[in-house]
Amino acid sequence: MRDLIDPALLPGLDLMPALDLNEAILPMLRDGMEQASVAMPEPIGTGVTTRDEQVTGPDGQAIPVRIYTPSGTGPMPAILQIHGGGYVMGSVNTGHGGMMTLAAATDAVILSVDYRLAPETRAPGSVEDCYAALLWLHDHAADLNVDPTRIAVAGQSAGGGLAAALTLMARDRGGPAIAHQILIYPMLDDRTCITRQPEHLGAFVWTPQANSFGWRCLLGQEPGGAQVPPYSVPARATDLSGLPPAFIAVGALDLFLAEDMDYARRLIEAKVPAELHVYPGAYHGFDVMPDAPVSGQMQRDMIAALRRALHGDQ
Numbered sequence: 648m649r650d651l652i653d654p655a656l657l658p659g660l661d662l663m664p665a666l667d668l669n670e671a672i673l674p675m676l677r678d679g680m681e682q683a684s685v686a687m688p689e690p691i692g693t694g695v696t697t698r699d700e701q702v703t704g705p706d707g708q709a710i711p712v713r714i715y716t717p718s719g720t721g722p723m724p725a726i727l728q729i730h731g732g733g734y735v736m737g738s739v740n741t742g743h744g745g746m747m748t749l750a751a752a753t754d755a756v757i758l759s760v761d762y763r764l765a766p767e768t769r770a771p772g773s774v775e776d777c778y779a780a781l782l783w784l785h786d787h788a789a790d791l792n793v794d795p796t797r798i799a800v801a802g803q804s805a806g807g808g809l810a811a812a813l814t815l816m817a818r819d820r821g822g823p824a825i826a827h828q829i830l831i832y833p834m835l836d837d838r839t840c841i842t843r844q845p846e847h848l849g850a851f852v853w854t855p856q857a858n859s860f861g862w863r864c865l866l867g868q869e870p871g872g873a874q875v876p877p878y879s880v881p882a883r884a885t886d887l888s889g890l891p892p893a894f895i896a897v898g899a900l901d902l903f904l905a906e907d908m909d910y911a912r913r914l915i916e917a918k919v920p921a922e923l924h925v926y927p928g929a930y931h932g933f934d935v936m937p938d939a940p941v942s943g944q945m946q947r948d949m950i951a952a953l954r955r956a957l958h959g960d961q
Contacts, residue, residue: 653928655939724797724957731804733861770879807833811881827956836882841871849902898929
């Protein structure tokens, strides 16, 4: 099935081999992901400065966050960034260099959240951490040189699922207004674990086995059951009305293809402006190869959506 992959993305499979995920190897995988993230060089010449802070979570715990501030005058828009990692891996170091590039390209302050991971923290703990970070970002807007009326949320994979859940939580709680949601190959629906998929979807990187493991760790139960914790599975929300406009991007070989397409359809039916991009020959996490033309196209599409939402660019 490798012949289905965009040739420019083939080397990425060596960087992200499909693994049989389990709790025994999870600490090793976390350490490896963290070491690889820290070893990545920062981009040169972005003009973006970074600093680390701590936000107080719903249970009084400290939630580390990283703030990326581009050069320029303000107040600037802001992006609440939520990293990926299947709900079980990752940190603010995940995609650190990419956040510097994104802050410069969008002229926006980025607040990246180091939410608590599963299985140590079950749902809805991780999205509650993200909501605490959203409140902190809104309340400290003046100190951060941020315009509180122009805050977007963004996430990749599990982070995209948390970003979608966060918009639901903010809507229902009457929280800070969110101007836009950027969902990059988001992990939205535990029922994919019990739904038969074509063999080529999820054959690479994030497989059905990995997906079941991630959801089981987050939910504390087998995925696909009748009941799930609140705000844990965005695709199970029955009412998507009143949510912020959405940009959804997914590869045509991604296990999440069907659930992401369906979420976009339901947003549109709920009168939420949404754009959906499906990239041919792309597997989950394909932008690990940033120089591949398809990865560059997704990056340009995402930046354009953010600039339209936050700056009114045409």
